[in-house]
Amino acid sequence: MTVQTADFSTEQGNGARHLLSRYLRWQAYHHAAAEWVVLLLFVSGLFLWERLPIGWPVFRWSLILHVAAGLIIFPLTTGVFWWTHRKLLVCSDKQFLRVTGQILDWLLLICFITGFILAFWGATGNDLSHWISDIHWLTGLLMGPLMLRHAWRYTVLKRFKFSSRQSALKGS
Secondary structure, eight states: OOOOOOOHHHHHHHHHHHHHHHHHHHHTTOOHHHHHHHHHHHHHHHHTOTTSOOOHHHHHHHHHHHHHIIIIIHIIIIIHHHHHHTHHHHHOOOHHHHHHHHHHHHHHHHHHHHHHHHHHTOOOSSHHHHHHHHHHHHHHHHHHHHHHHHTGGGOHHHHHHHHHHHHHHHHO
16 A cells, blocks of 8 residues: 655645736736726826816825825736736737837836835925926826827727717617
């Protein structure tokens, strides 16, 4: 009679690694959560623009939402999607998507770094903080339309627009 032994630690490790790998591959093509977070950051960032006459209550909640979404939700959704989606740059034969993807890489990186600095250092009013704030604002402003154009075939806004148009047609 032989005794069978199993090394559960390696099987569980391989299983966990396999599940993580499958999740990351799946995440590379499922962008809805990442896109909603970017849209939330874009809109809440517009409310933080100094040139818009926004009242303090709206500004305060927009700032809280923008910082919380940027520091917590963005890395967990958009960050994971971006990291897994980057591998498609190498494989894609579509020149437009590769170029806009690389531009978005840099804009995301610069916008995240400047946002991180602003969240922990703040807009102190000196020239450096104005410069960092302007870079953050400009990269966010450029990223919104470019990201929409980059993923226009799959954007959640297109589906939302279609569903509202469809419901309007049903009503008439």
